[in-house]
Amino acid sequence: MAQDGPVRQSVRLGTYAGIPVGVHWSVAVIFGLVTWELADIVFPSAYGGTRAAYWVTALVAAVLFFGSLLAHEVSHAVVARHHGIAVRSITLWLFGGVAQLEGEAHTAGADFRIAAVGPGTSLLLVGAFAAVEAFMSAAGVHGLVGAVPSWLWKMNLLLAVFNLIPAAPLDGGRILRAGLWARSGDRTRATVIAARVGRGFGIVLVVVGIALFVGYDDVYGLWPAFLGWFLFVAARAEEGAAMVRRGLQGLRVRDVMTAQPPAIASSTSVAELVHRHLPWYRTDAVAVVGPTGWLEGILPLDRIRTLPPLSHADTRIGDLAVPISAAPVARPEEPVEDLMERMAAAGGAPAVVLDANNRLAGIVTAANVDRTIQVNGVRASRR
Ligand SMILES: [Zn+2]
The missing domain is CATH 3.10.580.10 (CBS-domain)
Incomplete structure (x- = not known):
């Protein structure tokens, strides 16, 4: 995701490519949940091993997964900077990462490249981890260790595919906006359409999440519901900002x-x-x-x-x-x-x-x- 809405309360993690990177407190929760699920459910159900081995492997996998998220966001930031847009910071939080850009792309082409490089990076990581898995399997390494690259390429694929859904503020929504902008030459209109699709998608996620939670007694249904709500709010804010710009269009x-x-x-x-x-x-x-x-x-x-x-x-x-x-x-x-x-x-x-x-x-x-x-x-x- 690349957006300019602030995600506050973050702890500074360091500086990558000259861009300050922070972690929101919610990441600690997700990191814990991911590690726990891998160590306690995913790995033991598929591979033999000791409890300690499950936890160490899960920890390594979780760290590499958050590294993948970071690579996705850094790629947005690097391309944005290449197009002359300053990057305030990168923050990892509950729903992945946010690269906070100062200002917006000046051309549809730049808008497209800044958005597309994120899922592109995730897809590269899919290829890299799949290659590692194939290499390990060819070298006769099986079991728990081989499970790490296998899980990582699947997670990166999920990340890339989800972000390509054409609903702002997801990367796919930005790509949609860039396409509409290139066709019509009207950035504001393109932003409003992409944001409306984003709002609709957010509502669908909320409804699906609540249905899963209520109908199937599935606690994980709350996840898409929260994510949908976040997308809905972010998309509405973008539409509002676009309408403000429209109100000022043509004025000196x-x-x-x-x-x-x-x-x-x-x-x-x-x-x-x-x-x-x-x-x-x-x-x-x-x-x-x-x-x-x-x-x-x-x-x-x-x-x-x-x-x-x-x-x-x-x-x-x-x-x-x-x-x-x-x-x-x-x-x-x-x-x-x-x-x-x-x-x-x-x-x-x-x-x-x-x-x-x-x-x-x-x-x-x-x-x-x-x-x-x-x-x-x-x-x-x-x-
Ligand atoms: Zn992204």
Whole structure:
């Protein structure tokens, strides 16, 4: 899976190919379950051996399986980086792995390659472990030891096939999106369709899981049910994000920005700003300037709400403002969608818009963008 939704609460495992890799706490549970099932059920039912041998073999198999998962995610990350998309981190968790990408592919071809390399890597591992199994069998190695590569190629095959199901956010859903995008040239529409298929698939998994659990008294039915729910939620979030982008499609930064924001001295107190200056302006943000008129920062007005009213009198607006060094820079004629990505990467910081002479032309805050999306939504629904 390659997606940008955050999976939190992870423990840092190390750095591979320059990308931080973390493990979510849920992996410990799955790791334990996989090892236990192999050692206590799968191996003893098929091979002779001691209890210790089952457990050691199971542990080795489980480690190699999680290594396979990691290889799948690292391959997504490496190809994404090759296409100029930064990779924040890789996290292994309950349902496999997530490579957190900053931004999205700029072409359908890149989108396809970033998605396809994951299942491709898993299929390569299928071949590798199957070859090891064949080699061992030809060399006369049978029994418990041979069971490891045999189990591993089957698990990697399962991983590849499951991820190829054309339902976002699975890799297959990304491949579907890339295909639709290449055909229509409309990324947003392609994302929405792939996400809807993902939502439908998620619901099917939930229903099948519950039916297994209730009808057949099968505890393992809960697994597809949880997985389905996760896919449903992730797909819905993707569809929402795509609709936001649609609301901004075709718009330039100058269409959403607060043009010519008032410039207020950084030494002004918040109380003074609220009572003396703001009654005169209709704005979402003010430009905060130093004694020489130099732009020091931006103060989105919703930041004032985070401040207790009692401290309004002795807080300088310069201390509350977002420093200019932390604000993404934009040009008036730039598409809003591109700026949104940079604002998100900067933790939602407002952007300064500079004209051709590098003079302040406007400010873009999250509130500006939200209002534009709402207005466009109303317009679209009236059509
Ligand atoms: Zn994947």
